[in-house]
Amino acid sequence: MLSIKKGVKLHSLSPQMAIATMIINQTCNDHALDCVITSGSDGKHMAHSYHYTGNALDFRHTYPGAKSPVDSTDIRIAITEKLGENFDVVVEQSHIHVEYDPHK
Numbered sequence: 001m002l003s004i005k006k007g008v009k010l011h012s013l014s015p016q017m018a019i020a021t022m023i024i025n026q027t028c029n030d031h032a033l034d035c036v037i038t039s040g041s042d043g044k045h046m047a048h049s050y051h052y053t054g055n056a057l058d059f060r061h062t063y064p065g066a067k068s069p070v071d072s073t074d075i076r077i078a079i080t081e082k083l084g085e086n087f088d089v090v091v092e093q094s095h096i097h098v099e100y101d102p103h104k
Contacts (some may be wrong), residue, residue, distance in 0.1 A: 001029075001034050001035070001064075002021070002024075002025040002028070002034075002035045002036075002037070003034070003035070003036050003037070004036070004037045005036055005037060005038045005039075007042060008037055008038065008039060008040050008042055009040050009041045009042040010037070010040040010041070011040075011041065012040075012041045012053070012054035013040060013041075013054045013057075014053070014054045014055050014100060016055065016086070016100040017054060017055055017056070017057055017098075017100055020057070020083055020087060020098055020100065021037070021057065023079065023082050023083060024057075024059060024079055024098065026082075027075065027078050027079050027082060028061050028075065030078070031061075031074070031075060031078070032063065032064070033061040033062060033063060033064075033075065034061065034062050034063070034064050035059055035060075035061050036059060036060050036061070036062075037057055037058070037059045038058045038059055038060055038095050039051065039057065039058035039095075040054075040057055041054055050099040050100065050101065055099055055100040055101070056097060056098065056099035056100070057097075057098050057099075058092070058095040058096070058097050058098075059095060059096055059098070060094065060095045060096070061075055061096070072091040072096055073091070075096070076089050076090075076091050076096060079096070079098065083098070086100060086101065086102040087099065087100055087101065088101050
């Protein structure tokens with residue numbers, strides 16, 4: 001199940017990230033995980049972060065009913081394969097960061 005953390009702003013989300021959100025959600029569902037979007041264009045990020053242009057999201061994933069995230073390696077690999085080369089999927093300490101970056 002996909003949910004959005006209170007206070008997260010998605011108003012400037014790019015079409016590419018909207019589609020990526022659906023793919024992230026489906027991938028979490030495939031692994032029997034709940035998915036929570038924890039940051040969109042809100043929050044404090046690096047100066048030139050893709051969050052500020054609507055091209056990045058942060059999310060965490062848990063087993064239903066669990067309070068802490070599960071190992072992120074398998075889910076990162078699965079999301080990376082589905083999104084393709086125009087996206088970066090990075091495991092951070094408390095979440096997974098996904099950004100649309102076609103100019104790498």
